[in-house]
Amino acid sequence: MRVLLSAYGTRGDVEPLVALAVRLRGHGAEVRMCAPPDEELAERLADIGVRLFPVGPPVGELTRGTALPSAAELSRYRTELVETQFDVFPEALDGCDALVAAGLAQVAARSVAEAAGVRYVYVSYAAVHLPSPHHAPPPRPGWPEPEAHDNRKLWELDARNLDAEFGETLNGRRAALGLPPVGDVRDHVFTDRPWLAADPALGPWPETPGLDVVQTGAWNLPDERPLPDDLVEFLEAGAPPVHVAFGSMRPSPDIGRRCVEAIRAQGHRVLVNRGWADADLAGEAPTGEDDDRPGCFAVGEVNHQRLFGKLSAVVHHGGAGTTATAARAGTPQVVIPLRLSDNPYWAGRVAELGIGAVLDGTDRTDGIGGPAPSADVLNLAFRTALAPGARERSEALAGRIRTDGAEVAAARLVAELRQR
Numbered sequence: 545m546r547v548l549l550s551a552y553g554t555r556g557d558v559e560p561l562v563a564l565a566v567r568l569r570g571h572g573a574e575v576r577m578c579a580p581p582d583e584e585l586a587e588r589l590a591d592i593g594v595r596l597f598p599v600g601p602p603v604g605e606l607t608r609g610t611a612l613p614s615a616a617e618l619s620r621y622r623t624e625l626v627e628t629q630f631d632v633f634p635e636a637l638d639g640c641d642a643l644v645a646a647g648l649a650q651v652a653a654r655s656v657a658e659a660a661g662v663r664y665v666y667v668s669y670a671a672v673h674l675p676s677p678h679h680a681p682p683p684r685p686g687w688p689e690p691e692a693h694d695n696r697k698l699w700e701l702d703a704r705n706l707d708a709e710f711g712e713t714l715n716g717r718r719a720a721l722g723l724p725p726v727g728d729v730r731d732h733v734f735t736d737r738p739w740l741a742a743d744p745a746l747g748p749w750p751e752t753p754g755l756d757v758v759q760t761g762a763w764n765l766p767d768e769r770p771l772p773d774d775l776v777e778f779l780e781a782g783a784p785p786v787h788v789a790f791g792s793m794r795p796s797p798d799i800g801r802r803c804v805e806a807i808r809a810q811g812h813r814v815l816v817n818r819g820w821a822d823a824d825l826a827g828e829a830p831t832g833e834d835d836d837r838p839g840c841f842a843v844g845e846v847n848h849q850r851l852f853g854k855l856s857a858v859v860h861h862g863g864a865g866t867t868a869t870a871a872r873a874g875t876p877q878v879v880i881p882l883r884l885s886d887n888p889y890w891a892g893r894v895a896e897l898g899i900g901a902v903l904d905g906t907d908r909t910d911g912i913g914g915p916a917p918s919a920d921v922l923n924l925a926f927r928t929a930l931a932p933g934a935r936e937r938s939e940a941l942a943g944r945i946r947t948d949g950a951e952v953a954a955a956r957l958v959a960e961l962r963q964r
Contacts, residue, residue: 545571545961548637550578550653551646552625554603556791556865558585560669560741560763560950561646565594567954578629578636597636600625618686623713626651630717637662641961646741648673651710651733652717659721663961667739667953669864671749672889674738674757675699675730678750683883706730739953742864745944746871747893760956761949762868769847775815778841782813784856785841786926789817790882791863799880799917803859804840806922812856812930813838817846849873857900857929862887867894874942876900876934878925880917899938901928 547568549561558579565575579585581598589596613621629652637643637656642663645653650666657664668674672682677695681702690701706729714732715725726732740749740759749757771779779785786807788800800816807814848866852858852873860866862881867890870877877900881887891902903917903925917925928934 545573545958546576546640547573547957547961548576548578548633548640548643549646550599550629550633550636550643550650552578552580552600552603552649553647554791555584555588556863557647557669558588559865560667561644562588562592562594563763563765563950564644564953566592566765567950568958569593570951571954571958573954573958576636576640578632597632599632600628613686615686619709622649622709625649626710626713627717629653630656634660641964642957644957645733648706648730648733651714651729654733654735655714655718655721655723655726658723663957663964664735665739665957666734667741668734669741669762670886670889671740671742671747671757672886674734674740674749674752674755675702676750676752676755678752679889682885682889685884703728703730741949741953743868743871743945743949745941745946746868746897747864747890758956760953761946762864763950763953764865764868764947765950766947767847767849769850771846771850772843775841775843775846775851778815778839779854782839784854785813785815785838786857786859786878786930787815787817787851787855788859789866790861790880791866802917802919802922803880806919806926807859808838808840810923810926810930811838812926814840815855816840816842817844857926862890862894864890868945871899871938871941872945872947874935874939876929876938878929879903897937897941898934899941900934901925 549565551557551561561577565577568575576595576597577589578597578599580600580603582602582604586596633652633656637660640662642665643653643657644665644667646667646669654664672679680695680698687705690698692698692701710729714729718725736754737756737758740757741763742759743762744759749759788803804814804816848869852870852875855875857876857878858870859878859880862879864886867877877894879891879894879900880903881891894900895902903921
């Protein structure tokens with residue numbers, strides 16, 4: 545039994561498929577993966593013995609700036625990615641029994657699977673990516689903000705935008721494969737039975753007519769890596785610190801600096817994580833103890849599963865992986881969402897569940913490079929997240945978070961393939 549997995553994005557987009565790959569191999573399946581050619585992702589797949597079929601340019605080229613490419617550049621980038629997928633996927637899928645594609649960027653996946661006659665599964669990591677009247681579509685960089693306010697209308701406009709962006713390229717390549725044209729690109733990619741790899745307690749699917757969603761739970765693996773000795777020494781030297789990181793994104797320099805200042809001003813130690821984008825979040829903030837203020841310590845990539853339970857709060861951008869890891873640890877969160885993808889959705893879930901505080905961007909420009917929230921707003925957010933109630937609610941939620949999502953998905957897929 546062979547399975548091809550595919551995702552195009554940062555570490556957070558690929559890591560859930562890594563978890564699925566490990567669980568599928570536990571069921572005796574051979575696994576391959578299509579992913580960006582970034583060195584870190586290639587090394588991650590090599591570590592688990594999964595063959596990489598590189599697709600598209602390195603994602604780091606998009607995430608390491610403080611501004612996204614222009615709308616025209618993003619459109620060209622997306623079209624070229626679809627063309628590349630049609631060129632690479634057939635070889636990667638050769639001899640496989642199924643293709644599991646994660647994210648809307650996988651426009652070519654279903655067509656190539658259809659031409660090969662293999663099982664196709666679309667998976668989303670957040671409910672907000674799937675159409676429902678209960679929520680609006682997520683922000684899509686490069687497209688103008690729609691003026692409608694009704695969620696159904698917004699999803700209709702979203703579908704039209706996707707057709708305009710991908711329809712001609714998709715149907716041209718389908719014709720070359722001898723396949724009929726597609727009238728609705730989004731519904732074609734999603735299917736009427738998509739999978740949702742998100743925890744039901746943290747990010748539940750709202751029942752929606754016409755879409756039979758299979759929610760498996762989030763896909764992750766236990767991480768047994770020890771923390772670096774110098775980090776352990778810092779953690780043991782005082783009260784639990786507040787962790788500041790923005791994952792694969794590079795926000796404006798002021799955001800990290802002001803967060804560090806606001807946290808230390810309230811008497812808390814700070815742990816700054818540079819993240820995948822290697823962002824200098826602390827800016828000119830000094831490390832160590834100074835002027836009778838709590839210390840600030842900087843680290844690179846470390847084991848969040850082992851770290852987050854040792855913190856007083858986690859400050860982040862609203863990524864699915866960071867939100868879920870903090871929730872599993874029972875640690876309050878302060879979310880400063882970038883107006884990208886599912887970041888605002890996860891920020892909303894943190895607010896609804898009362899497990900932290902959210903800065904909604906009303907005092908700053910939306911986008912990856914917007915200015916930092918004001919000192920007053922930051923101070924209020926940290927007081928809210930560090931209050932006893934947020935900690936109690938976070939710990940209560942942690943007891944409801946599932947850890948078997950990848951195994952549930954792997955077992956389901958293997959059972960389906962065996963039936964076929």
